[in-house]
Amino acid sequence: MNTEQLVSENSYRYLPRFYDEAGFSEYASVCTPRFMNFLQENGWLGRRILDLGCGTGVSTKVFAEAQKSVTAVDSSAEMLARAEARFQDTGFDIEFVRQSAQAYKPVGNSYDLVYALDLLNHVTSIRDIEAIFQRANYALQMEKQFLFDLQTIRDLAEGIGNRAQILHNSEGLFIVAKNAFHYDTLSLRQEIDIFNLESEGLFRRAQEVHILRGYPFRAVVSMLRRTGFEIEHLIDPVLNTYAETSDLPPRIVVVLRKMRDLVNQ
Numbered sequence: 001m002n003t004e005q006l007v008s009e010n011s012y013r014y015l016p017r018f019y020d021e022a023g024f025s026e027y028a029s030v031c032t033p034r035f036m037n038f039l040q041e042n043g044w045l046g047r048r049i050l051d052l053g054c055g056t057g058v059s060t061k062v063f064a065e066a067q068k069s070v071t072a073v074d075s076s077a078e079m080l081a082r083a084e085a086r087f088q089d090t091g092f093d094i095e096f097v098r099q100s101a102q103a104y105k106p107v108g109n110s111y112d113l114v115y116a117l118d119l120l121n122h123v124t125s126i127r128d129i130e131a132i133f134q135r136a137n138y139a140l141q142m143e144k145q146f147l148f149d150l151q152t153i154r155d156l157a158e159g160i161g162n163r164a165q166i167l168h169n170s171e172g173l174f175i176v177a178k179n180a181f182h183y184d185t186l187s188l189r190q191e192i193d194i195f196n197l198e199s200e201g202l203f204r205r206a207q208e209v210h211i212l213r214g215y216p217f218r219a220v221v222s223m224l225r226r227t228g229f230e231i232e233h234l235i236d237p238v239l240n241t242y243a244e245t246s247d248l249p250p251r252i253v254v255v256l257r258k259m260r261d262l263v264n265q
Helices: 026-041 058-065 077-086 126-139 153-160 217-226
Strands: 002-004 048-052 069-074 094-098 111-116 140-151 164-170 173-182 187-197 203-213 229-235 251-258
Touching (some): 026 140, 026 251, 058 069, 058 077, 111 126, 126 140, 126 217, 126 229, 140 153, 153 187, 217 251
Parallel strands (some): 002 094, 048 111, 069 094, 111 140
Antiparallel strands (some): 140 251, 164 173, 173 187, 187 203, 229 251
């Protein structure tokens, strides 16, 4: 089933075609099963999952193969088309929705898990971050969980920083990013060039611009508590645990529990 809501234009025009081939979905492929095992080992039970920023559907596939009912949301028509193609004629219980995570209006109190992997740094407004938290609260049943990850400001500024990166290099496909971190906006601007071998031995070039924004973690925690959540676990992608007062890893994974409903959403 496909449901389309009004959405503004986004920058994922060319990259979705090469997203899986170039290894951009490997993080989700490796970590989603790991995170699901972690949740289940810590008492999570449920069937209905809201996958925000589903991309090409790699995490969605993990959930569907575990016999979960999934709503997969993404603002990119190109990404969503790749995700839908992945599940053609599979019979899995998946609804695809083209919409931004901050604008999507889920059925209230109907989900057992809201999952947002590799999404929040791509949201460039702190108001939109809080809107996503509000939507997650509205979607979840009481005391159910919300999992998301976040690259730290330090990782965006120093781990990636102002340098060129070769993101993929194989026969027939070369992808490079020119990065520039801006401290005034805490944002990383990536100019991504894609060189793909077409017919007659010629390379076709396409370019996209992506913005990754960093957010102070204390501000994020304040928003989460304001939107009815309490932190249960802070982990990294390999499941090392952290305290709120710890020096955070380059990418922090946050597991929350909904403790109260919001009013007038």
